[in-house]
Amino acid sequence: MTPRTGMTTDTAFLDQLGDRLRGSTTPTTLATAVTRIDSPQAAEIVARLAGARSGRAELYDQLRAGTAPASLDPAWLLAIARIAALGRGMADPDVAVSAFGLVRDRQGTAVFDSASADLYAQLLLRHAPDRLADLLGELELTDPVLWALQTDAVNPFTGAGRSADEWAARLTIPFTDAGLDPVGVTGDAAVPFERLTATPATTVEDAGTVTVVMSAYRPDRGIFAAAASILNQSWRDLELLVVDDASPPDYTELLDEVAALDDRVRVLRAPVNGGTYLVRNLALDHARGDFVTFQDFDDWSHPRRLERQLEPLLADPRLLATRSRALRAFPDLSFTYPGYPPGRLNASSLLFRRREALELAGYFDAVRKSADVEFPQRLAAAAPGSLLDLPESLPLAVTQLRTDSLSRGHISPGWLHWTRILYRDAFRYRNRLIRAGSVPARYDGNPGARVLPLPDPSWSALPSAPSEPRYDVVVVNDWRQKKRNPDGVIADLRMAIGAGLSVAVAHGETFDPAPRPGAHEAMDSRILELFTTGELAVSHLTQRARAGLVLVHDPAALQFVPDTGGSGLTAERVAVVVDEASGQDEGRSYRAADVAANAKRLFGTEPVWVPRTARARARLEAGGFGEVSAHTLVNAFAPFGLTVHILRPGPGRPVIGRHVPDHASHWPATSADLLAAYPDHDDIDVRLLGGHRTPARALGGAALPPNWLTYDDDQMDVRTFLAQLDFFVYFDRDGAAVPGAAVLEAVASGCVVVLSPQLKPVYGDGAVYCAPAEVRDVVTRLHGSPDAFAQQQHRARRWADEHHGASAFLTALSGLAGG
Structure with missing residues (x-):
């Protein structure tokens, strides 16, 4: 069987992504993620990591023919075997058996982890039972799997001429070993x-x-x-x-x-x-x-x-x-x-x-x-x-x-149907509230008054189930906890919901950061809160549903997608949103051409590319992205609890600070600029939330200045931190790493924002601008003049309302939806 390829393969893109994944995840973890996503193109990465430079299709042909090159990497070849064994849309048990056998023949079984050993033996019983007996003593199998294999190998109901007594003796072992009465078979039932x-x-x-x-x-x-x-x-x-x-x-x-x-x-x-x-x-x-x-x-x-x-x-x-x-x-x-x-x-x-x-x-x-x-x-x-x-x-x-079980099509090794994951995450979220005493545990059983939203209409126990979902907007992103879900994305959702639109989110898994071992990661708790309160629906790329507008918040969420066969989510319009960070990720975490092709294949509609800022527009219009929308989907300015009613500036010395990622690109390039932007003077109070390890390295590992106060990310929330500051001061390595929603959060909290002049085209009256060496003077001057400070606060709020307020955001959203 020829593997699905999905689209034309850009080997340079796959190789650079594969190189990063090689150093940040394991073959088994990546193979599990590929089978979970069910993406043929993602499987190409694993094939190339195994050393198949001509791609997965040729590797599969070589494995079937026994002509695979000796240079293949055994660890990644085991990962290919796992994908071929368990991939729902990519299953090829013969290839899996050949891949496992090739590793065993060339490397021996010592390189097999327990999961690979068990899976290889299980496949042999099903597809090459004559080869299993020689390997049972060679593979390090887990005890339960070994028992099942030995028992099944002599099962008289699956093969002629086998000893019923030998099978019966093996059948009862798990029970009698546990001190239970022996188990056997009796009667003549057909089953x-x-x-x-x-x-x-x-x-x-x-x-x-x-x-x-x-x-x-x-x-x-x-x-x-x-x-x-x-x-x-x-x-x-x-x-x-x-x-x-x-x-x-x-x-x-x-x-x-x-x-x-x-x-x-x-x-x-x-x-x-x-x-x-x-x-x-x-x-x-x-x-x-x-x-x-x-x-x-x-x-x-x-x-x-x-x-x-x-x-x-x-x-x-x-x-x-x-x-x-x-x-x-x-x-x-x-x-x-x-x-x-x-x-x-x-x-x-x-x-x-x-x-x-x-x-x-x-x-x-x-x-x-x-x-x-x-x-x-x-x-x-x-x-x-x-x-x-x-x-x-x-x-x-x-x-x-049984093949007719309700769960068989919803569960496979390493994969759960999205509705089951959503339901699991939702009830776990509510259970946390139960433990905190915030909501009652008792449910009276009334199907018309359930406490959790339905994951999908097909789950309804009512005689007349709801019809196929129809949403005004479906926002596609990687919604797992700790993924790329900045507060600005949540603000977009809240603003659309507040405007009376029916809004859903749909999950698209990315490889940035790399997959982690373990069970399915939970959905972002902020999404679960909106879902469990009924404000937001959750859809999926494979759900039969209709959207007026599909809004792809991270292009990488459409890079590796399943093949829905045209029976999943469809849309009247599709818009792919690009900000400065995701614009720079083109060719690294996604290919624009692949994203566009996947959007057309999944939703039946060619996408438009939508910038969030002027810089993002320039990046899109430089070429390589397809049709660029005339609309700019601005970052939604909605405080949602960030506003703090504190009279600023406070008494004493000025308090400046920042909260952005702990990465070198988000800090000045030299120690001189660093200490100029964040002065080491007693007349300035500097406070940092997270992100303090990079400046420590920039200062040669020396202790941070005594007028600096640092907090770890888990010590307080952003609102509490910003309430301490008079000024939000942001300078980075080269002006490229735009702080995005952090500036709007600071404006909402009442801080005066101080930025590099390079960012004035982005933030206009939302900030004051100066060089790092001028920060101390600017801060001291504004702190000493309450009127000037208040005037800048008002200018920033007016700028934010005009350029990032509800009206600006919803006008752009309506334009994208064709309104």
């Missing part, structure tokens, strides 16, 4: 999964009733195996409450058979289809047990599950809930799932004290997905320490991997 069985050697009687809730929609006969595993529990005092989610009438007979299995079974029928969690909420109102837990209708529970999960609750009254682990298996009882270990936390295993949990947290969120993750976290936020997860070494269930 091997439904033959799972275990018999408890002892039982527990009359120790408190447990209600086990089993939701079902269009169930097949596998529900009998699931029900039997509950009715066979060692904990005998239970009721099985089966709730049908409005299945068609022809399922009535099957459900009646389930009801007849045991006197402890009750069947309820929901009036309308609302999804698993609406069904669970209905069951909570009918449950009779002291405790409640859940069971999916196609899974199997070990007979000790309830007993083992109840033991900690009975021993510690402070605990409210427990969860347990499960093994996951396909219907043929094979456990190898490439990219995953065989075990996982079983969300459906949640078992809690019914009365206490309902009083404290209420009901499950009325959505169709992920509420079984949200509810226990909300409960734990309301009562810290009340949720206990049992050890990984104690598997108390086997969950079934």
Whole structure:
């Protein structure tokens, strides 16, 4: 299969970006990011880092043919193997197996990290099983994966002539090693999964009733195996409450058979289809047990599950809930799932004290997905320490991997669907508020009065789901925490929202800074605040939605994008915003031609390029960017809490300061200019928020002047810092690193801004201008003349209102939208 290329490859651009990534991230981390983004062009970077100078397509052909050059870098070749194995739109298991095999043949298995070793062995079982046996003793595999491979290799349901006794002996190992009753298979059900069985050697009687809730929609006969595993529990005092989610009438007979299995079974029928969690909420109102837990209708529970999960609750009254682990298996009882270990936390295993949990947290969120993750976290936020997860070494269930599962298309190794990430980030944000006592934890279960916005209309549990979204403006950026999300971008959003526009944000991942290892990074908390309060929607490049205007705030957010096949977000107009910093990043973090091509491919519309300043316009009009808009989308001047009502200048000596990045480009080039702009005199008080390590280096590592006071970034917020200053003074290396929103923040706070004359075309009456050597005189003069100081404050505010106020910003935005 020929890999997708996405667009013409600029090798010089990819190589310079690859060189920076090589020094700032690891092959595995970058491969995970590439599979998450699902960008063929991003995969080209990894191929070139591996040494494939002719590109990924030729490398794939060489790997298939066994002709790959000996010069390939083994660490990056392992990364290519991971992309070929797990890339959703770039999967090629044969190439992955060949790449892993090539590294093993040339370098040995010592260069394999554990994740690569596990993945290689898992792929061999699926695609080259005859080669697996020789490698099992050679690869350093994790114990759970090794067990799954050895068990699957002798599975009689997947291969003829295999020993059922040998397989059965291996099947039970995780259970008996944990001190549980042996697990085997029995009966002649057509689906091997439904033959799972275990018999408890002892039982527990009359120790408190447990209600086990089993939701079902269009169930097949596998529900009998699931029900039997509950009715066979060692904990005998239970009721099985089966709730049908409005299945068609022809399922009535099957459900009646389930009801007849045991006197402890009750069947309820929901009036309308609302999804698993609406069904669970209905069951909570009918449950009779002291405790409640859940069971999916196609899974199997070990007979000790309830007993083992109840033991900690009975021993510690402070605990409210427990969860347990499960093994996951396909219907043929094979456990190898490439990219995953065989075990996982079983969300459906949640078992809690019914009365206490309902009083404290209420009901499950009325959505169709992920509420079984949200509810226990909300409960734990309301009562810290009340949720206990049992050890990984104690598997108390086997969950079934089915192709028709709601989660299968939303989860793959290293990737979650954007709606699940958004929902996770939103409920975590609200849980922080719960822990702080700012919002209540309890939700009454009303689907029409949910406390969290819907990630997407398809998540709605209401009978008539909302229609396909339509937004006035969708702002595209890399919205992860600690990425390029300056306050000015948030101010743009607030101003558009304040004007009554329907606004959404959409995420586009960038490689600046480089990807970091670990789980999916959370979304910027300021975006989550706007989302959870309902002021802002969140969309995605792949969402079926329509926008009047797509506003790309960082061009790099459209450099590496997925292939939506024309079924994602579409727009009437697209505008790519460029400021001084992003203008300089062209050819470094993005290519203008690629961004334009991706905009056309994704949204169906050619973009225009929009400057934020006169300097940015000059950069765009110098060529290479395509059509340049006649509008300038000014930085929005909106104080939003920055204004401080302090009479300035204050008594005593003048206080000057700054808060900008700790980078050499943001500071004067020489120590002489540095000490002139920020004088080391007792008659001037200098204060810095962050960014003080660079001047220390510029002064030869000597101690900073005694009249300088420095703060780390986490010691105070910008508003508090600016309230201390009379003057915001900014000088840099060559006048190129424009301070942007920092100047507007300083004006909003009431500071007089002092800048280099080079910046006068940008800031006009918003500042006073002088050379570094003149700063002391200018500051002293204005500080000594309250009238002159006040006049400059008024001039700066008037300039900001005219050039960066709501009217200027919204006029430009309306022009871009075609209004």
